[in-house]
């Protein structure tokens with residue numbers, strides 16, 4: 001007998017128990033100020049947040065934050081066939097943000113490739129202020145029917161506290177994360 | 183092997199380190215308290231998570247089947263392993279098919295449970311743990327002492343020395359920032375060169391056939407997205423029905439684990455990237471046995487957040503290695519007897535049954551009750567040391583016979599009042615570091631008799 | 635209402651003053667209290683050691699002594715909890731009450747004539763707190779409350795304070811206190827230290843076993859601080 005049928009056999013041999021799924025969870029109260037909450041979460045998770053009126057303003061601010069580093073957009077990476085390991089600052093678009101935890105949904109559709117947001121040294125993500133939802137429940141509502149081949153919630157720069165619980169930013173992934181709110 | 187009590191005694195000998203260990207983990211628990219209290223729906227979320235898991239376990243066969251079908255449709259290759267041995271063999275056969283000599287692995291408690299590293303190393307495959315904490319303990323030839331903070335038993339001095347030895351960092355440098363950077367550089371090479379990456383799985387979604395992996399470091403993603411072959415290993419209990427259920431679990435997981443709002447990366451893998459091969463190994467290894475037991479089924483709801491470790495006053499003062507199991511702490515103590523009763527008979531007793539664990543558990547596992555049930559089960563199987571079962575029988579006899587009880591107590595008090603040195607010696611573990619209570623002149627019952 | 639006082643075995647033998655205070659306090663509140671003379675033990679020491687199967691004689695004896703009462707009241711949360719959860723008779727399970735629970739929930743006591751002009755550290759033992767719900771728990775997201783504190787508020791002169799980590803276990807844990815001696819003592823020492831930091835004169839709680847454990851540690855340390863059961867305070871003139 002294959003292990004598969006052994007496992008299923010063992011499960012089927014159990015007494016049947018009727019327990020319903022409790023249904024979707026409704027969060028208690030929607031926040032009034034999703035953008036404010038989102039910014040607050042970003043500061044907790046160690047991300048830099050930039051309010052920008054337009055691309056021009058964003059670019060100015062970015063050159064202040066990353067003065068000596070070259071910045072590439074997703075498009076440039078793909079069309080120039082860049083070696084991602086060499087990319088200092090990568091600029092990408094996020095689909096939407098989550099106010100309660102500062103996470104941004106990224107997926108295959110928005111990435112030059114899957115490893116990009118992890119392997120670059122610094123990451124910049126553009127999110128529209130109108131695209132912030134309050135909680136993860138609303139986030140999954142939004143993703144309903146949108147099944148990316150690969151997608152992730154990204155919240156803050158890569159970090160670890162594995163040495164004596166002291167927080168170090170930049171474990172394996174990006175050393176810094178800047179969110180541009182447009 | 184030392185049992186829990188013996189190993190703890192050794193751990194506690196270093197009083198200062200014990201204080202540090204206790205305080206550091208308490209700090210993690212406090213962070214958890216703080217963020218959980220910011221959510222008015224916290225208790226409702228726990229209830230929801232618990233109900234979803236109850237429902238899933240009651241319909242596990244159906245959800246596993248759905249998951250398998252969807253995952254295969256997504257282009258993932260699905261394997262089934264009934265035990266650790268088979269799991270290890272499956273993983274090894276995939277690796278050898280691709281001629282892999284080295285692989286990168288992110289944290290997976292399942293592979294610890296199956297002792298995969300040992301198995302592969304014997305077969306000549308170099309396994310590189312990429313989680314910083316796991317890499318540290320791997321260098322030191324130890325095992326993780328905590329499922330979320332694998333190196334929490336070590337101080338930065340220890341890590342500095344280990345890195346000096348293995349990575350050539352300057353002797354005496356114990357700066358966490360510096361040491362983390364050294365590990366980053368060291369592991370980048372492995373990420374870029376590895377053919378095969380192994381990751382664990384936090385949640386597998388039946389509805390979509392995708393699985394979710396959560397890390398803070400980004401090591402699971404670095405491995406999985408660079409390697410030609412991605413193998414994800416999971417216990418069959420990691421299943422959840424729907425994608426929307428993820429909202430509930432992801433809200434609870436990081437808040438419970440470290441007091442973070444969410445882990446830095448919560449990656450949803452549905453399909454392999456172009457040119458990549460993606461495998462999932464679904465492992466039973468005793469889980470269906472546990473599923474059949476009413477008292478212990480609940481333990482399969484665990485999402486491995488380690489909140490029960492951090493809150494456990496015993497764990498904090500005895501360290502993870504005292505549990506001599508890949509999963510330590512309260513949850514480990516109720517999982518371990520399912521694997522081997524006689525080797526783990528000490529673990530359900532390594533608790534005061536204070537119940538704090540059950541209170542912090544995001545999926546509301548009745549951990550302390552299960553500890554109690556295991557005690558009954560193990561003693562029924564005759565696994566008590568002889569002295570203990572004799573003294574229990576004696577106790578049972580005394581307490582069911584009021585006359586003898588009064589005699590026994592009376593004698594006990596007499597002995598203590600007139601010859602305290604008889605009981606106050608080191609053969610009595612109570613007395614080693616505590617005084618006995620003063621023996622009163624008379625018991626309450628005899629006082630009461632005279633009062634009338 | 636027929637009320638019986640349950641005096642756990644070690645209270646009877648080592649802490650008669652706790653049983654006396656319980657009796658006197660209930661009598662002061664106008665209750666006629668019966669003390670069945672053939673009572674012994676609740677069976678918890680055996681059950682928590684994995685020998686629940688050996689408690690039959692103990693359970694029968696308890697039943698014989700207490701079946702005739704509406705309320706069975708005892709001054710120790712842990713034993714009461716065991717009876718509530720594991721005694722085979724439903725009648726017994728439903729009529730047992732920890733004494734503070736009884737005072738607050740059944741008698742609904744609104745005033746006491748007690749006076750205790752001292753500073754005390756309040757130790758809310760795990761079983762009373764987490765399972766009898768005598769007070770709120772720091773792990774949960776719930777409004778704070780404490781039946782023990784509610785009663786202390788009725789005592790003149792007393793000042794009570796909580797230690798840091800208000801509801802951390804003291805490490806007694808039944809047979810745990812000897813089978814896991816090292817951890818048990820370390821937990822007890824830590825608990826005692828956090829109470830002492832508050833410069834208190836007494837450590838006061840509702841579970842005599844926890845108090846016995848902390849008392850043992852205090853005495854070995856040579857500390858002047860004493861332990862007292864909360865009923866001793868509530869009954870103090």
Ligand code: SF4
Nearest residue numbers: 484485487488490543
């Ligand atoms: S038992 Fe509960 S608290 Fe402990 S690790 Fe599992 S989910 Fe977390």
